[in-house]
Amino acid sequence: MDTSIARRNILARIRAAQGREPEPSASEREAAADYLARHPAGPRPDMPADLCARFIDEAQKMATTVDTVQTLADVPAAAHRYLTGHGLPLQAIAWQTLRDLPWGEAGLTVEFRKPQDSDVVGLTGCFCATAETGTLVLLSGPETYASAGLLPETHIAIVPASRIVAGHEEAFGLIRKERGELPRAVNFVSGPSRTGDIEQTIVLGAHGPYRVHAIVVQSA
Numbered sequence: 001m002d003t004s005i006a007r008r009n010i011l012a013r014i015r016a017a018q019g020r021e022p023e024p025s026a027s028e029r030e031a032a033a034d035y036l037a038r039h040p041a042g043p044r045p046d047m048p049a050d051l052c053a054r055f056i057d058e059a060q061k062m063a064t065t066v067d068t069v070q071t072l073a074d075v076p077a078a079a080h081r082y083l084t085g086h087g088l089p090l091q092a093i094a095w096q097t098l099r100d101l102p103w104g105e106a107g108l109t110v111e112f113r114k115p116q117d118s119d120v121v122g123l124t125g126c127f128c129a130t131a132e133t134g135t136l137v138l139l140s141g142p143e144t145y146a147s148a149g150l151l152p153e154t155h156i157a158i159v160p161a162s163r164i165v166a167g168h169e170e171a172f173g174l175i176r177k178e179r180g181e182l183p184r185a186v187n188f189v190s191g192p193s194r195t196g197d198i199e200q201t202i203v204l205g206a207h208g209p210y211r212v213h214a215i216v217v218q219s220a
Helices: 003-017 026-038 051-061 072-085 168-179
Strands: 065-069 091-094 109-111 121-124 128-130 135-139 154-160 186-189 211-217
Touching (some): 072 154, 072 211, 128 168, 135 154
Parallel strands (some): 121 154, 154 211
Antiparallel strands (some): 128 135
């Protein structure tokens, strides 16, 4: 089901209550684009030339483990290495966009579907990643379901080095440039789920994965 239709219907009812047309006019869209283009950015830290190295460093600070491979074809072996090293099952669910990788040759059993309660490992790609905070940016869609990176205890994400941008501002700019509008869900993942509600003690895996592992692909 395309939930973006439901979103448009809700927004259309809000606009109708305001006495406006159901869809934004061309002039409204142009005004919004003009504001975004003119709106000055706030103060930001200096970023190094090597965004990939910065991403890896910041991701590790957030308890994301990181491996680096040369090509996409190397990803399944890297995932197998991570799972066996942590004594985890060699079965996983994955985004449908990852079907073409040689999972079986690496000794992994992968099903390309949304996770269920018994699924321990979820494999995803990412839309992009931000070097400033070591964050994965995931966009939901029919083949890139958000639940794959939220429900399983272990989340393994494939990060093409060419898709690492400086910060969140660049990430949103890339979404607007390539997608035009936001999908149903945009998830910014900075390490495993955590909470400090009880005696201000950080506990991992409170509301999502216990483990987040990024596989950075240098040539992608």
